[in-house]
Amino acid sequence: MAGKLLLEHINVPGIRTFDVYRAKGGYRAVDKAFKTMAPDEIMEEVKKSGLRGRGGAGFPTGMKWSFLDRSKPEKPRYLVCNADESEPGTFKDRYLMEFIPHVLIEGLILSSFALGSNNTFIYIRGEYKWIIDILETAVGEAKAKGYLGKNILGTGFDCQIHVQTGAGAYICGEETALLESLEGKRGNPRIKPPFPAFFGLYGCPTVVNNVETLAAVVPIINMGGDEYAKIGVGKSTGTKLISACGHINKPGVYEIDLGLPVDEFLNSDEYCGGVRTGHRFKAIIPGGSSVPIIPGDLFLKTLEGNDRLMTYESLSEGGFVSGSMLGSGGFIVMDETTCIVRNLWSLSRFYHHESCGQCSPCREGTGWLEKILHRLEHGHGHMHDIDLLVEIAKKIEGNTICPLGDAAAWPVASAIRHFREEFEYHAKFPNKVSGRFAHVDDYKRELNAIAL
Amino acid sequence: MKITIDGVEAEVEPGTTILNAARGIGGELVPPAMCYYSKLKGSGGKCRTCLVKVTKGSEKDPRPMPKLVASCQTPCQDGMEIQSVSSPEVVEARKGVVEFLLINHPLDCPICDQAGECHLQDLSYEHGKARSRYEEERRTFDMIDIGDKIKLHMNRCILCYRCVMLAEQLTETREHGVLYRGDRSEISTFIEKAIDNEFSGNVIDVCPVGALTDRTFRFKSRVWFVKPLYAHRDCPTCVGKTTIWLHGQEVYRVTARKDKYGEVEEFICNTCRYDKKSPSDWTIEGPAQISRHSVMSATQYKEGIKVEAPKTIGYGNISPR
Ligand SMILES: Cc1cc2nc3c(=O)[nH]c(=O)nc-3n(C[C@H](O)[C@H](O)[C@H](O)COP(=O)(O)O)c2cc1C
Ligand code: SF4
Ligand code: SF4
Ligand code: FES
Numbered sequence: 125m126a127g128k129l130l131l132e133h134i135n136v137p138g139i140r141t142f143d144v145y146r147a148k149g150g151y152r153a154v155d156k157a158f159k160t161m162a163p164d165e166i167m168e169e170v171k172k173s174g175l176r177g178r179g180g181a182g183f184p185t186g187m188k189w190s191f192l193d194r195s196k197p198e199k200p201r202y203l204v205c206n207a208d209e210s211e212p213g214t215f216k217d218r219y220l221m222e223f224i225p226h227v228l229i230e231g232l233i234l235s236s237f238a239l240g241s242n243n244t245f246i247y248i249r250g251e252y253k254w255i256i257d258i259l260e261t262a263v264g265e266a267k268a269k270g271y272l273g274k275n276i277l278g279t280g281f282d283c284q285i286h287v288q289t290g291a292g293a294y295i296c297g298e299e300t301a302l303l304e305s306l307e308g309k310r311g312n313p314r315i316k317p318p319f320p321a322f323f324g325l326y327g328c329p330t331v332v333n334n335v336e337t338l339a340a341v342v343p344i345i346n347m348g349g350d351e352y353a354k355i356g357v358g359k360s361t362g363t364k365l366i367s368a369c370g371h372i373n374k375p376g377v378y379e380i381d382l383g384l385p386v387d388e389f390l391n392s393d394e395y396c397g398g399v400r401t402g403h404r405f406k407a408i409i410p411g412g413s414s415v416p417i418i419p420g421d422l423f424l425k426t427l428e429g430n431d432r433l434m435t436y437e438s439l440s441e442g443g444f445v446s447g448s449m450l451g452s453g454g455f456i457v458m459d460e461t462t463c464i465v466r467n468l469w470s471l472s473r474f475y476h477h478e479s480c481g482q483c484s485p486c487r488e489g490t491g492w493l494e495k496i497l498h499r500l501e502h503g504h505g506h507m508h509d510i511d512l513l514v515e516i517a518k519k520i521e522g523n524t525i526c527p528l529g530d531a532a533a534w535p536v537a538s539a540i541r542h543f544r545e546e547f548e549y550h551a552k553f554p555n556k557v558s559g560r561f562a563h564v565d566d567y568k569r570e571l572n573a574i575a576l
Numbered sequence: 577m578k579i580t581i582d583g584v585e586a587e588v589e590p591g592t593t594i595l596n597a598a599r600g601i602g603g604e605l606v607p608p609a610m611c612y613y614s615k616l617k618g619s620g621g622k623c624r625t626c627l628v629k630v631t632k633g634s635e636k637d638p639r640p641m642p643k644l645v646a647s648c649q650t651p652c653q654d655g656m657e658i659q660s661v662s663s664p665e666v667v668e669a670r671k672g673v674v675e676f677l678l679i680n681h682p683l684d685c686p687i688c689d690q691a692g693e694c695h696l697q698d699l700s701y702e703h704g705k706a707r708s709r710y711e712e713e714r715r716t717f718d719m720i721d722i723g724d725k726i727k728l729h730m731n732r733c734i735l736c737y738r739c740v741m742l743a744e745q746l747t748e749t750r751e752h753g754v755l756y757r758g759d760r761s762e763i764s765t766f767i768e769k770a771i772d773n774e775f776s777g778n779v780i781d782v783c784p785v786g787a788l789t790d791r792t793f794r795f796k797s798r799v800w801f802v803k804p805l806y807a808h809r810d811c812p813t814c815v816g817k818t819t820i821w822l823h824g825q826e827v828y829r830v831t832a833r834k835d836k837y838g839e840v841e842e843f844i845c846n847t848c849r850y851d852k853k854s855p856s857d858w859t860i861e862g863p864a865q866i867s868r869h870s871v872m873s874a875t876q877y878k879e880g881i882k883v884e885a886p887k888t889i890g891y892g893n894i895s896p897r
Binding site for chain 2: 293295310315476477478479480481482483484485487488489490491492495496499512518519522523524525
């Protein structure tokens with residue numbers, strides 16, 4: 125497959141080990157950078173590459189790095205790798221860490237060098253137990269070969285990588301909650317400002333980046349930022365891992381060039397292989413559970429009739445009215461057997477369960493949403509519940525400490541916007557909705573029309 | 577620095593938060609604050625009742641802020657323009673927050689010792705809606721005793737974290753204080769173990785609702801039937817300046833003195849609070865100033881739920897803010 129940068133050698137037997145990874149050209153980037161580049165030059169390359177955060181928000185990585193407060197040399201600076209990956213539908217970091225861990229380690233060494241972090245942390249969710257061992261083995265191997273530890277490659281730069289496990293909380297993926305948790309505290313998001321770039325881990329300047337973001341530094345150094353920026357469209361440069369799941373013929377993790385037409389990604393045999401054979405495309409959550417759900421027709425073409433591309437910009441075209449987001453790349457496809465109400469209830473249950481409970485709108489609102497949706501799905505709903513759901517979502521959105529509140533609100537608002545008739549059906553015919561999927565055919569919506 | 581809140585100009589020191597600037601101006605435009613507590617480091621930002629709209633960021637960068645901001649956390653900038661009650665959006669958002677705070681609240685005011693001096697009651701009168709749209713079951717917890725003097729009624733807690741911060745900041749060690757997450761969060765009983773010092777009783781005073789109450793006062797009287805008097809004694813442990821609550825010639829309870837925002841002026845020790853229950857223990861200074869907007873003065877409200885105000889307000893000096 126063309127254009128693969130991170131997963132190029134994923135199928136080589138033994139690629140998980142240092143020796144095979146090295147034989148396939150691994151650690152070339154570290155060799156190059158440590159011998160020929162200054163830390164600032166690495167940051168320059170990352171800036172030129174146009175790399176954007178792969179954790180969900182898509183913030184330009186080079187810019188984030190340049191905000192790091194370097195004015196207090198007495199304070200250590202930290203790099204923290206966010207491997208908490210808990211967003212429903214997202215499993216790309218797992219794949220990368222499990223099968224080709226050294227690309228992450230290599231990226232971490234490069235980034236630590238660029239940022240001046242002598243102690244770098246990987247914060248990984250506790251459920252990825254077996255991957256913790258894989259990462260620790262990889263760190264051990266790199267250290268044995270002189271790529272970690274003291275005076276790496278004779279540059280005088282010291283770096284340790286510590287793998288720290290979380291205890292299974294989605295909220296600990298939010299960067300400031302992650303830092304709290306890493307410090308051994310309750311994983312409550314901090315109130316910002318101050319931002320981690322100034323006041324991060326143990327009060328020191330800190331950069332938090334996603335696994336994939338940091339891994340992408342490897343090809344950027346290998347090929348140069350300018351070359352990397354040539355892949356992709358506009359401000360969406362490089363390649364992106366997409367974890368495709370749901371009702372498709374070939375679920376899995378794919379590395380795509382940003383800018384790939386969505387139609388090709390969904391339907392070609394190289395990628396998802398189309399919606400489950402014999403079924404029709406109903407809806408999609410294209411970027412992990414927090415992004416708005418959109419009907420299949422609006423996913424393939426925007427309201428203006430433009431073909432959508434797999435880019436940050438194209439997927440969000442139409443804003444909250446008819447667009448969605450690239451998010452973390454959790455690509456969840458639903459065919460016509462999916463009950464949107466049930467799907468939304470399931471998501472709301474997740475956010476209710478995962479809210480840290482610090483701020484009132486999210487703590488109370490997520491529970492309220494979940495309870496109403498539970499009633500609707502189980503045949504105890506009313507018509508007025510539907511508007512109430514929208515109202516509650518509106519009252520949460522934007523009024524919370526961290527974006528989990530928004531993440532809980534957006535799916536509700538979008539599901540009701542696009543699939544209101546399903547909600548009404550649940551309220552009107554409570555006795556028909558008790559079976560799991562039995563009711564879906566009763567209110568089949570016109571799947572090809574463009575909805576608003 | 578110059579700022580404007582609801583059209584009123586004020587001069588503030590750099591670093592002042594919007595909330596404190598508003599308090600400096602006073603009146604209607606002061607945002608309600610359920611979690612911020614000026615005496616507790618790191619408090620605020622959680623309840624979201626103090627949301628305001630910033631329509632102009634500063635003289636230098638006049639762009640408005642994209643979202644409503646927590647006024648207790650947002651520092652003023654020179655030339656900042658802020659809308660509090662003058663913004664319908666803010667009023668709506670506050671209503672939303674009040675509704676959220678109440679959906680799981682037991683609304684057991686008739687049997688709650690805090691009734692009459694509860695910030696949540698005040699807040700819902702001033703900023704809430706008359707009816708809740710909540711039809712679901714409320715979450716419930718068992719009541720627990722935190723030591724022999726304090727009752728924790730978790731059902732009523734609004735998770736403002738004030739008591740946790742107080743505990744943390746009095747003992748100078750780090751404790752979690754809250755167990756579990758989301759709406760299952762609980763103030764944990766660790767407080768009992770963590771604060772074995774003389775000042776633990778202050779968690780009662782910082783709690784804005786009836787979640788932490790004084791077991792020595794429990795069910796003795798409605799607060800509006802006891803008479804608050806400022807009093808002091810020569811205390812070797814604390815300042816000894818308190819409010820004593822008299823019923824006839826009996827001291828029903830002792831609390832710290834509170835300012836007009838309901839915040840403790842100076843923390844008091846447990847001996848003053850629990851063990852000095854005779855008028856002869858105290859030098860009485862005179863009636864306490866109760867200047868908070870309180871449920872006791874419900875008739876003063878222009879809007880809100882129409883309730884019959886208690887006819888027998890037992891003492892004077894109640895003035896709306
Ligand atoms: C509730 C919540 C959960 C998050 N979970 C993750 C996560 O599991 N992994 C991740 O990389 N970023 C997650 N993020 C985003 C991080 O806060 C942060 O933006 C990201 O780690 C920055 O890295 P990037 O710039 O490389 O994308 C989460 C954000 C929120 C609000
Ligand atoms: S929005 Fe939710 S998860 Fe985020 S701080 Fe508030 S309660 Fe916690
Ligand atoms: S018990 Fe009271 S002070 Fe403590 S968090 Fe709950 S409401 Fe706040
Ligand atoms: S007082 Fe500002 S958020 Fe609670």
